[in-house]
Amino acid sequence: MIIVTGAAGFIASNLIKRLNNDGFKHIIAVDKFDNPVKNTNLEGLIIQEKVDRNIFFEWIQKQTAEIEFIFHIGARTDTTEFDKELLFKLNTEYTQKIWNICIEKQIPLIYASSAATYGLGELGYKDDEALIPQLKPLNPYGDSKNEFDIWALKQSQKPFFWAGLKFFNVYGPGEYHKGRMASVILHAHKQIQETGAMKLFRSHNPNYKDGQQMRDFVYVKDVVDVMVWLMHHRKNSGIYNLGSGTARTFLDLVKAVFKSMGKPEKISFIDTPADIRDKYQYFTEADMDKLQKIGYKNPFTPLEEGVQDYVSQIKA
The missing domain is CATH 3.90.25.10 (UDP-galactose 4-epimerase, domain 1)
Structure with missing residues (x-):
């Protein structure tokens, strides 16, 4: 089984489509599923089970089948949301719970961070983990993502493979x-x-x-390519930029x-x-050297x- 959170959303639904095309049919889709328009993203996709995000942690504790991977893409992504308590609950705290589940059950994890963590880019756009505590996001959404990145790096216990991906301006x-x-x-x-x-x-x-x-505009197909490559790679855990690099x-x-x-x-x-x-x-522009240095060689789609x-x- 492969678990994908935020499943009906933009990036996650494209990921599920790619996984299906690659032969992965046992997909557990986790989301709120309360938006009929958004739910159309899942039409035609092969999904084993839909699980409401509010009961996900109860559901996963009862599973005896092997869970191969978790893609945690779900989040409150509205950059104009100023309810810090809501953003902490849905973005930071929820991801902390998934992280701990992955440690307990030995499940590899990819989660969505954001280029919003870079703020005005005062420190540049290099995914150097030593710089992450110094970043100054411009909004509570960026704060909620950066808070989790900082928390994850401080943990003495980590999933055996994990990657946080700082998505830049994804379109598609x-x-x-x-x-x-x-x-x-x-x-x-x-x-x-x-x-x-x-x-x-x-x-x-x-x-x-x-x-x-x-801005660094990156096509969703390229984003999905990177996530699938990392799922198979399962080495070099850490936080990575994910943009086009231009x-x-x-x-x-x-x-x-x-x-x-x-x-x-x-x-x-x-x-x-x-x-x-x-x-x-x-201005935003992802420094993509770190991902390339661990072996990712696929070219990114030119904007036009x-x-x-x-x-x-x-x-x-």
């Missing part, structure tokens, strides 16, 4: 339920389809021109969407919402190629 099919938190590509496709134009956030940082804010501008991204849709470019700028303006990352593939799936 299966994110339509995320609303405001969906990738700019999905928002751009919708706006362009409806209005023939796209509005981007204006820069409020004198070091960046409008549209020149840069920062690109939002203008690059939106122009690629226009091109993929066969539409003429029409781009304007609006103020960044006040509630996120002082928490906005103007990934956008073209994604837009073709949206059209379909």
Whole structure:
């Protein structure tokens, strides 16, 4: 059995699809399963059992079958959520419980961290574990992820293999339920389809021109490739960046969407919402040396190629 938490979500549902394609059919899907739109991500996938996240720990204690791996992708991922108690419960504490289960039952673990832990990038974007306690996330979501990373590194007991993955700006099919938190590509496709134009956030940082804010956009297929590779590798435990390794501008991204849709470019700028303006990352770029040094050699999908593939799936 392979357990995948956050199963109906964006990244996890893509992971389950890949596992199915690789011949893994005994998938235990853990989630809240209360969002009908989100649940459509699981249609057509082979799943042995669905387990509500609130009874997961009771369920796993009763299992006698061998659990081969846990992918803990589930989390409260809204970067505008300011309920610190809720974020601690769902992101930090829940992951601590899974960690301890993996020690008790000798199960290897991959869990989702986040590039939001890097804050403004004052210390760069290198996944050096010695720097993690010094990071300053810009929001409670980033804090909740960083708190677990710090906790995990301090533990004297650890799963025999574990990896925390700092996801950068992941995009791809299966994110339509995320609303405001969906990738700019999905928002751009919708706006362009409806209005023939796209509005981007204006820069409020004198070091960046409008549209020149840069992020490390990584295609979900590449993210899944890394997770599956680590599942088979099962060596070199630790915390790893997971981005493309190349920062690109939002203008690059939106122009690629226009091109993929066969539409003429029409781009304007609006103020960044006040509630996120002082928490906005103007630049992120994953340093991918650490993952490559342990043997991961697959290339990452160039932005234009990934956008073209994604837009073709949206059209379909």
